[in-house]
Amino acid sequence: MPVADSAGNWVDRWAPPAWRPYLRLSRADRPIGTWLLLLPCWWGVGLAMIADRPRLVDLWIVIACGFGSVVMRGAGCTWNDITDRDFDGAVARTASRPLPSGQVTTLGALVWLGLQCAVGLALLLTLKTGAIWLGVASLALVGIYPFAKRFTWWPQVFLGLAFNWGALLAFVAHGGTLHPAAILLYAAGICWTLFYDTIYAHQDTEDDALIGIKSTARLFGDDSPRWLAGFAAGAVMLLAAAASSAGPDGVLARLAVTVAVAGFALHLAWQLSRFDPRDSRGLLRLFRSNRDAGLVAALFLAVAGLV
Template sequence: MQAPQKTPDRVVDAPEDNWVDRLAPPAWRPWLRLSRADRPIGTWLLLLPCWWGVGLAMIADVPMWRDLWIALACGIGAVVMRGAGCTWNDITDRDFDAQVARTRSRPIPSGQVTVRGAVIWMAVQALVGLAVLLTLGWAAIWLGVASLALVAIYPFAKRFTWWPQVFLGLAFNWGVLLAWAAHMGGVGWSPVLAYAGGIAWTIFYDTIYAHQDTEDDALIGVKSTARLFGDDSPRWIALFGGLAVLLLALAIAAAGGGLLAWVGLAGFALHLAWQWRVFRPDSPAVCLRLFRANRDAGLILALFLAVDAIV
């Protein structure tokens, strides 16, 4: 007789010291893992463009006390909407995830959560996100509703295009438009340029990330820029990293940014240059470390934009 398969007690690519595995009640852990609470880097990468949008709006206009709520609301929204998006992604990718070593320990393919339970959990998170969105004004509300189409499409992109990272960028950087609109009541050239720069940044970091799975992706027919670029990936990520810096520079100029905003952009650019230098496509450990390091790159820019606006 075959021994029963043991249910995994952690997701293999989660940080070993993550708070979910250490502190959360055991009954909560599958649901928190489904939302990627054990891997907060995705929440940061969704949140940081929102904070760029707030910072650019404060530079273009004036800082207001309401901006504190916009920044906090973006944080809450990033947590729950990233959780809802990851839940949707795992529902749609459950068959693929079961065939990939890095993802077969996720809650749905490992049997910890049913598809029906995942759908309910996704709806609960989305409703919390909606409640927060309703506090940000009509322009932001309509932008938030429009973003759902991008979130819905992204999990399927890897099935029909070699550029799923573009679709991820379209979804993950939408917050720069939404946060600007929450402050300004509409959209301008600065957030549009920052949005384009964020998309280029996403292609940069998610190509690095996708190099962890190129062999498994090739076996099951999943497309990615990592597979498309292959051995030329260092050259391509340098191109998209440079494009991100250029477009963000135009966004800062359009908003009327001062010296500190430019210092923040320089720090962001140097961080991307360091990642490019360290990048090793054949080392999953290096790829994962660099992917996570993009929190620091985006945070440098966000902090200096805010300080530039205030000072």
Template sequence: MQTPHQTPEAQRSVADAPPDNWVDRYAPEGWRPWLRLSRADRPIGTWLLLLPCWWGVGLAMIADRPTWRDLWIVIACALGAILMRGAGCTWNDITDRDIDARVSRTRSRPIPSGQVSVWGAVAWLVAQSLAGLVILLTLGKAAILLGVASLALVAIYPFAKRFTWWPQVFLGLAFNWGVLLAWAAHMGGIGLAPVIAYLAGIAWTVFYDTIYAHQDAEDDALIGVKSTARLFGTDSRRWLLRFGAGAVVGLALAVLAARPHGTALWLALAGVVGFAGHLAWQLKRFDMNDSAGCLRLFRANRDAGLVVALFLTLAGLV
């Protein structure tokens, strides 16, 4: 499914993929364009989609009690995050192929570089989505309904940067939906705690994706693509502080809404404190003119989210 204009350069790694990533090193050559299309060579996005799911499981364990089914929910969320992040990225690259071809960081992606045809990408999108559906069907009626509802957010997100200065909010709406879905998979419905955590996750997404978007701010201005990085401009640090603080306060309120007691309460709040410390560390090192530094900080948010997931899990188990 390679196009005739493909060049040797197009067969190499995508520009913003980590050096020596596993796809370029170990994947069979014929699979590499498809795995790149799913961003398998850049796993940070999968982590950022998965971690709110694990927050939802941890909050549900605190509010209710842990069961062996939670182990499957954790595994299903991981598998689902891999598949649906891949499907979402494929959809994003289909809709953005013309824009990607005009931005230096993204023109090496599989579609604009000629590694994958548009119709090939559509087929890959369908395959990943169907595999994700199979996993979703194991999580119960409430989770299934939420999973289906999330497709609207996924479909809209790639177009957000064309009509709003706040596409990062639309990304947050989609990327943090898992906290609701995972809670529902355990509890059979929605509660206050996951709704608050969902809002906190949206604030966190605006925080980290604004940092990420500063890599493309100049190119985005030239082609008319909107982002919070362009909107905030030189005032970005102050805006990042606001959204980071909102994420921290929201997570603390979500923990309290789950009504943990004793050791569970302190463990859960310790995770929030660790999360706050990590965001403060990022703010201290943020330089909007350092593209490489922005990418490093963006990737570091995996660790920030893992701190919350780990301590919520420990709190749910005590």
């Protein structure tokens, strides 16, 4: 049985029927979350190349982060659905997910979670020691996030802390050490997550209010456009500060950094101009469009590092 808000995807069309509930549990039918986990990793690689120099290992970091984002985003979604299975059953948009609909048992979900984490660990162990320890530390954030909406109006902060950890990990995987530029990049990613996930959360404000789920969308209400503008401005300024702190060398590198920041800023501004909290389909389109915003920044940060 397809998930209500994700019908007609590749999982429904091509995956073997026995695999489909587990792939849906990992949100393989909705790759936007994988992109949003992966892109800060690629930002981190690009920034590390600017701060240091391109290295052959960067190609493997890019590939490993790609596969790692698939399995660890899947593991995170599986864990989220295990902890939220009762809440999901009470929300129209999520009631058809594999656990609340009975397509997967809790034990089956736990086994699937373990398999995905094992693959993620195997990939992590190919990186530098500092990156390995950062990857292990990220599990605490992943574990806490599903519970955040029960005790704070700012669960999007916890999502941002978890989803952008890859910016730090990838930077350290390049050279073995952290740099202030990487911290600024991490902060930029957190602001970006607050921006796009507040847009996403506006789809569920009515159901969330009924079952007592907290979110920034409910907290901000009619003031959301002002808050979104603030998060967008913070993300852009911190991204610019991170790139500048890395010290791009040469006219072409500085030009590429400028394009990265300007392209990212223009995309967020475009999203703001089209934000309508009453249009659920429009909200989902805006949320998904953040893949393109992040790709623009990743591409031109990489160019800056290479030139």
